[in-house]
Amino acid sequence: MYLILLIASTFTQGLTIVSHGNSFITAFPENIGYFYPSPSGRCLRVTALEDTSFTVYFGNTVKKISNLQKGAVKTVTFPKTAEVYQLNYSANSIRITSTKKIVVQFFSWTQSATSEKSVQSHVVQPITNLDTDYLIPLLNQSDLIQTFGGSPALFWSQRYSSFKLIIINAVDKANNITIVKNISGSVQEENFTIPAYQLIQLQADASLYKVKSSQKVAVILTHPCLETTACKCNMIVNQILPKQFQGQNFVVPHIQGLTQSLLLMTSNDKSTSLSQNNVQLQPSPSGFLSLSDQTKSQYVNTSGNVSLTLISPGLIIEGIPENMFAACYLLQFFSYTSGFKKALVIAETDSKDNVRVQNSPVTNAVWTEITGTKYSSALIPFTELLTFIWHPSTKIGVYIVENTGNRVYGGPALPINDRPDEFGCVVLPGQFEVKNESLNWAESLAHCTSLENHLACPTREDIQMDLANTINTTEDEEAWIGLRRSLMTTDWYWQRQIPSTKSLPSSSVDYINWADGQPLDKSKGLCASMSLDLEEAFKWKSEKCCEKKRPVCYKPPVYLISLNSVDPVNIP
The missing domain is CATH 3.10.100.10 (Mannose-Binding Protein A, subunit A)
Incomplete structure (x- = not known):
């Protein structure tokens, strides 16, 4: 007879998020980047953290994948009909359930007749990380394009004139939804119900700022074809995290290859301010904030809990707050061929040399200290499609960065475990x-x-x-x-x-x-x-x-x- 004592705190400290689980739900937003693309694709990459089986539910299709060994990866591809392209209700949600822990990465891409591509990827959050209360970034398409020196495209229609919001019911019963808008200073609410495991797509102009629900939902901010430069456009997709995963201190990453970038702060408190090096940043009339130096990673802090988003033409990257740094991350790149694959790593300066890739210390990193902080950052190149990066004694922040042609894409890497361990990347606690x-x-x-x-x-x-x-x-x-x-x-x-x-x-x-x-x-x-x-x-x-x-x-x-x-x- 034994008293068995699980170290539960390994995966539940503070607000740190880990992205493994047994149940996931998502959807593929419409993607028409690089007009009339051919070919195009949609896939979910499933990585087993333990020996497991998993099942994919899409429409009337139920497909079980058996005997996936620990560390193995399955790339599940979906047809064009899986995309959510109309406003209103849809049954085009995709669910994945597993017997043991897995992680899921989303990829959507289009390709023109040249080598140009439009690629978007993001971490699909397990249902355990979803909630009932979300704040929506106040993004207006016209303001965004004009801010970055562009002009509205002549072909715009009502369908493509704003961002879209996809709300997915994550439970097996009807879910009551309330969206909150601020129209000319007047707060207005709209109520509706989403059937079990179905979704709704809405227009998301700068008036829609909050989503509330009776049960858990997943929320995706998207645009099918946001104009960038030279008559090209990129699809935008960003899974929004619930309010409880906000923070107050951020290392804003410097993404190599981005020529323009701004910050957008989302907060429940309009009086919340953001500062860089003790200087308060002033938002533009459209709400965008500009950093004093965009050639290196910068530390910013806020007076209250916020979400902080890095905005660039054709790209939205959710910032990782300091309280959500983790000890180990899974890196999944899109391209199978050699190219620009890097991880932007943020580590404590005193222990930066202990960052490990798989079982080896990192030796090819050039570290830059981040002014006014205990952190340094480095871009670490990779040739592998799949790898993991970890630290034995402290938490780190990791973003993946990749490009195809002239387009940069990426975002936060997949956090596997939030607590350092001197012997490796922990999948199951002791x-x-x-x-x-x-x-x-x-x-x-x-x-x-x-x-x-x-x-x-x-x-x-x-x-x-x-x-x-x-x-x-x-x-x-x-x-x-x-x-x-x-x-x-x-x-x-x-x-x-x-x-x-x-x-x-x-x-x-x-x-x-x-x-x-x-x-x-x-x-x-x-x-x-x-x-x-x-x-x-x-x-x-x-x-x-x-x-x-x-x-x-x-x-x-x-x-x-x-x-x-x-x-x-x-x-x-």
Whole structure:
């Protein structure tokens, strides 16, 4: 009999978002970028974080993909009829459910007779990340084009004269929706109902600023063909995050290849201000904000929680607030051929050299310090279509940037886990197990090792806090942990070898949590135990290794190790 204690905090700290899950819903907005494109395409790229199966639901099509191994990728392609091109209700939502954790990336592209392409991609958020309260960026197409020095196209019709908003009902029952508009200072509400798993597409001019619902919805801001330059246009698509994922501090990325860019702040409080280097930024009449230097990444902060969007002709990139930095990101690029593939990485300057790509430290990065912050940023080039990037001791921010022809596209990378781990990118958190039977220290070590676990090793304060919070008992007894003295040097060290799995070598002791008067000299104890009593603050003691105590085993996390591309799946 065991007391099994899952470290739930690994994936639930603060407002940090992770984008893996078991259930997803999305849609393909209309895409007519680069007029009359041929060919064009739409796909969802599904990556398995565990051995799993998944099922795709589209219209009357139900397709199950079985036996997808951990790290494998399926590219699910959809027909042109999957696009949502009309205003009003539609059944063209796409759902994916899985037996274990997956992540989903969206790609839509068109191509002209030349090498020019219009590509858009974004992270499809799992339904667990969706909510019922959204703020919509106040984007007016005419203002946007004029701000960037363009002029309205002659062919514009009512259909293409504004942005669109797609609201997808994420639950299996009718969902009551309220959209809120501000028309000439008058707040107006419209109410309607979306059937189960269906969607509605609305025009989204600068008056529509809020969406509320009775159940969870996904919200996508889109435009089928936003004019850029030289009679070309790019599709725009941006999945809006719920209000609870807003923040106050942002590192605005410098995206190489963008010649013009502005910021758009979305806030529930009209008095919210935005500052750069302690200088308040003043919005234009259309609400756009300009940074003082667009040649490098910039740090900005706000007086309240906001969403911050980087706007450029043909591109919208959602900013990652500092409170949503993560420890590991999955990078999925669009192009299978060699080209411009980079990750913009934001890391703490003191630990930037510890950024890892898969199992290797980054060696080809040129870091630039971000003025007034503890951060530096770097553009890291890649040749791989799929990879992951992580940091062993601190959180980082990562964007993917890519281009085809003269067009830049990209956005935030897929966050896999929000908590650093010294051994890799965590997919599944670890577990502590407290055995009821009492054993000596050597027997306890053998018992844990036989389960391919190890004795609990709180090598850092945050691990000690996790262990204390998950045990959280008042039992007046002690349990063995993986700390003991060397017979040769009498130094304390952590014992963490696991047969047949990832090797966790023994290590020196940098963090300690000894009780008063501890540890005793070596003649009175070569092994360490931990109190199971909350009132004793789970302090450590040195003990004789032959004494009988309950072992605290630790099942290490499951790590993302490799990624493999496989053949596509076609949805007719």
